Amino acid sequence: xxxxxxxxxxxxxxxxxxxxxxxxxxxxxxxxxxxxxxxxxxxxxxxxxxxxxxxxxxxxxxxxxxxxxxxxxxxxxx
Numbered sequence: 001x002x003x004x005x006x007x008x009x010x011x012x013x014x015x016x017x018x019x020x021x022x023x024x025x026x027x028x029x030x031x032x033x034x035x036x037x038x039x040x041x042x043x044x045x046x047x048x049x050x051x052x053x054x055x056x057x058x059x060x061x062x063x064x065x066x067x068x069x070x071x072x073x074x075x076x077x078x
Contacts, residue, residue, distance in 0.1 A: 001044070001053045006065050009045050009056050013069055014078055022048035025073065027066045043069070 016023040026044040028035040035042060041058040043066060058065070071077045 001055050004054050004056060006043070006056045006058075006062070009043065009054050010065075010068060010072075010078075012047075012054065013045055013072055016047055017072055017076065017078075021050075023073075024048065025066075025069050027062065029061075045069075 013023060013025070015021075024046055026034075026046075028042045028044065030038055030041055037057055041060070041062050043056050043058070043062055045054045046052070056062075056065075068078065
């Protein structure tokens with residue numbers, strides 16, 4: 001899992017979407033059992049075709065950033 005900035009992650013998601021690559025994302029709260037960093041929130045982006053995985057950590061709840069990914073994933077809007 002490679003740590004990157006959110007802008008880079010979002011650009012990757014847009015490229016995956018445009019190229020019809022299978023992808024999905026996860027939003028993990030600080031106390032989530034799957035979150036390896038219990039002091040920070042995170043968003044994880046997975047490319048299902050290449051098996052590449054990227055993570056962005058946040059000090060505050062990344063609700064607005066997650067909404068951007070949700071709009072892209074479900075509606076193709078960015």
